[in-house]
Structure formats: C-alpha cells, structure tokens
Amino acid sequence: MATEAGVSISTVSLALNAPGRVSAATRRKVLAAVDALGFVPKPDAVARARRGAGRVGVIAPHTSYATVARRVNGVLAAAAARPVEVVLYDQRSASESTSPLLAALPVTGRLDGLLVVSLPLDDGVAARLVGLGLPTVLVDVRHPGFDSVGADDEAGGRLVAGHLTGRGHRRLGFLGEAQRTGVYVSPSGRRLAGFRAGLAEAGHDLPEDAVRFARHGVAPAAEAAAALLSGPARPTAVFAADDVLAAGVLKAARALGLRVPEDVAVAGFDDGELAEALELTTVRQPLEESGRAAMERLLRRLESPTATPRDTTLALHLVERATT
Template identity: 65%
Template sequence: MPSRATIYDVAAEAGVSISTVSLALNNPARVSAGTRERVLTAADALGYTPKTEAVVKARKGVGRIGVLAPFTSYPSAARRLNGVLHEAAGRPLEVVVFDQESAARSASPLLASLPLTGQLDGLLVVSLPLEEAAAGRLRAQGLPAVLVDVRHPGFDSIHTDDSSGGRLVAEHLTGRGHTDFGFVGERQQSDDHLSPTRKRLSGFRASLTEAGCPLGETHVRFTEHSLEASAAAAASLLSGEQRPTAVFAADDTLAAGVVRAAQRLGLAVPGDVAVAGFDDSELAEALDLTTVRQPLEESGRAALELLRKRMSGKEAAAVREVALRLELVRRGST
C-alpha cells in the first residue's frame, strides 16, 4: 500500500518550501496566485490531505461545517449565519466561519485551499461567486457544498431572484407616479460573474422600460460598499439639473447613503426624492425605508439542512436549486 503523501512531498512537487505550502493551504492571501496554484496542483496530484485534529473529531461523529461569507461588510450575510447557527444548535456539528471582506471580489484564494485541508466535512458558500477553478476542486475532492444567494452548475443552492426584486421596486415606484429614476449599486470587481447588484439593476431597468420610463446610464452610479461612498455617489446623482425623483439602491446600506446625501442637499425624503433599498435590515426599519425583504435567516437554515442531507448521503444525486420568495416592504421613504 503506497505511503500517504506528506507536506514535504507537496513542497518538492511544487518546488517551494514547506512553509510556503502551509501558507498556501492555511492563509492563501499571503502567497501569489501563481505559487498558490502550483501548490494546489501538486497537492491534487499527490492526493495530499493533512491529518488534523478536525479529521479525528469528524471520525468521532462531530461534523465540521465551514461557512464562507462576507460577514464583516454585509449585515445580510450575518443574518444568514444566524439561520445556520440556529439550525446547527443541538446537533453534533461544529460551525467554522471564514470571512471574505467583499462580495464584489472573488473568493477563490481562500476557497481554493479549503477542500485540501481535511478540516471540513461540508461547506456553505454565502453571497460569493464560485469561479470554475474552485468549483472543479470542490468536485474533485468530494467536499459536499451548498451555495447560498449564488448559483453555479452542479451545486445545490438556496437563492432568491434578484432580478424580480428589482422589478418589485420599479413597479412600486412607477405606481407612486414617478417617471424619473436613479440607481446606486456596488461596483463589481470582476466580469467573471453577474453580481446581485447587476441582477437587481437588470430587473429594475427592464420593468421601467416596459412602463415607458427607461433608466438612462447618466442616472446609474456604482461605488464601493459603504454608507459614505454611497452618499458621495448619490450626491452627484441628486445635485444634477435632471435629478431623479426616485432612487433604488442595491441594498439597505447603500440606500442609507442615498438618504444621507438627500439630507445634506436639503432634499426631503420622500417629498423631493423617494428612496428604496434591498434586504430589510434593521437599518431599513430604523430609517423607515421601503425595501425588498429577503428570507435571510430562513436561507441559512434551509442551506444547512440541505448540506446535512448531502453529507449523510440521503439526498438524491440530482442538484437541488431552491428559490425563496421576495417581498416588498412599503415604508415612509417612498
């Protein structure tokens, strides 16, 4: 029986030091993309999997679930995690959190090494695009994975229809008599995927066009994901000669920035400009903000339930894509 591959074997195969192998697997952002790919390719070729305490625990009946998401930057991701933790409570499961700062950037550096560490029995990828290289490695290593708020061929997913959410907002605003619109969304960092912002804009724009009120490019702003960045983008939108009377922001944080910009310009909300967001966060409730409600906690619970079935082998081989319903919440900002 051939001996088990070691970290020294991987280092020799990749032509790097063992410390570089360790970094590539455990802290991938600290090595270059080329080096990381050499290490991962070598590990794949040798069938290398570290023997860790986590593996021992798993063999004793404790499953370890990884949750990869942009927790620190997006309240919606934290609420999805709450759903995961609620579903995991009282079960023989450990939940390990991996934070990715921005949903607009690829999670490949971190995601690429997770299947190889041997520390996980299942993985939830939340609100982050799954690129093909990482998807292929997950398949090759046989790590059960479920996607939340994103989709990729061959993987189970729990998601909502962002485009239909944009349509809900457009229908509401046109129903309120508005004919001149604006949009503020997060700037997408890669063209390898279609972000939720782009999907929400697509539905919003399509519905407005059908209503005879097309959204011009001059009334669309893309910015970093923060309240102040959104406020700056919205200020340029609302201070022009042909300012919109209604603005849809791709999430509630960005919508709060639009409200702040309107206040600084002396514009009344909703008297001078109506504002709508997306997610139905606590911030939306505090600001009396019209928004699209996502079943955030429910998506986390449903994702973990589906992942547990995959891990146990009880789920059918066919890929399951579960769509959850969106709902427009009407408040005072429109």
C-alpha cells in the first residue's frame, strides 16, 4: 500500500485514520492506492463477512447546523426499535466540496451501511462506495445511482418569491451562506435559483447587488444584511436561505431602525424553535421525517442490495408569521 502510494507506512495510517492531518494531495494518492489494490482493512473484512450486525454510520455536520441535528434525530428515532448500531461522524462544515473524513470513511469505518447527511458527494467518493459495495443513502443531497431523501430547495425559493410578490414587494434581496467551493450547488444556491425563477415568473428581477452571502451565523449574517439594507435602493423584502441567516437580517434591521415588516419584510427557510421565537415567516421542511425516511430506506437497502435506487422528495410548506 505504502509503495503503491509512494509514501511511508505511517502516512498511509494517518491518511486512513486521521485524514484531516495529511494534505489533500497525499490523501488522494493513498486513496488511489486503496482503490487500485482493492484494500480492505482486516477488521473491516471481518465486519463485511457478518450478517445481521447492523452497524450504520451517519456522517453529517450535526454540531454545526441545528437543522442537521434534527435530521439525525429522525435517523435515531427510526433506528431505536431495530437491531442496529448507529455510529455518528461529525463533519463540521457543509460549505466545502468533500470532507477528508467522508473520503476515507468507506475504507476505515467497518460499517454495514452509511447515511450521508447534508454533505456533497463527489464522483471519487461515490465510485469508492460503489466499488466497496457499501449500501449508502443520501439525505439533503443527491448523486446518480444512490438512494436519496430530501426536499426541493428550488421549489422552496419559488414559494417565498410568490409570497413576497403577492404582498406587493418589488425590490427584493437575498442573503445566502457563503460557499468555500464552486464544485457543487449548495442548498443556499438552489434556493436562490428558485427565488430568481419565481420572481422572473412574476415579472421582477433580482439584481446582483441585491444578493449577498455570509458565513453561517447570526453575527456574520447581520453584517452582510446591514450592507444590503443601507443602500439608497434597499430592498423592501429579504429572503434569507435559512432561519439563522434570517435572524441576522432581523438583527441588522433593528440596528438600522427599520420596522419589520413595515419597512422591510423578512422570510427564512427551515422552521424550528428559532423561527417560532422570532415569529419568522419561513419555509417548513420535514427535517425529522427526512432522517426517518432515509434510515428506513437504508435498512431496506441492506435487505435488498440490488434494488433500484430511488429519490424521495418531501413536501415543503410556507409558514406565514409576523415578519412579512
């Protein structure tokens, strides 16, 4: 393995067991050697020979996003009455292309099945999962050849566009989460695309200077929203790509002395305790249901590995509250 990759044995060990501690280039060389040699660690080979052990991995940014934690709660609820062990792996950010942990996990995880939640799946990792025969279901992301469960983010953006234009708004703005890569289209990007399409259908555009992006968090969102709301042609309504970003917009509006919704209306996306507390108009997506449905689908996949992959799209609903 080390010879094939052109690195030391200790570097191979780091790349497989602590992938964040080696460079991306080194990690790619080691994983290419893994694929070329068909390597499976001995404990993993034993695990693959088991039947009925039910060890399922869930990799997700569940400590970074409350919405993802709710999806994982649905996964755990579905697994509670089953003879299955659930192992959680935390990838802190969903704003990157593919995590080192996700790239190495199919080789080192000793798993019978895998749920990938709110993390993009690149072609290399997808090929490794298929090559190793590891049953995998995606949640909130999609990739050809894999079962997936999620919502239609573009449809959610259209819902907000229809609601705000129906309220008479003509100058609109958007605040999304900044991405560190352009390799994939994020949920924020899909919601923006749907919002633009919905506005176009209503005869309105969304100027580039009315679109802002910020790191995920109330403070960064408030800073970006303050710039958006301080211009001479400030929007009278802002769609934020999730409820945390919407909270930042509300904070910025308050600091600028703007009344909500009289001076600026604000809508978010997700719907949870934060949205309820802020009386925020938002798009409700079935987060716990998506986790439950994904786990049920994975358990069926474990029983029938050759079944045709299926994409399940869950319904979204606009919840109107005081901010619009």
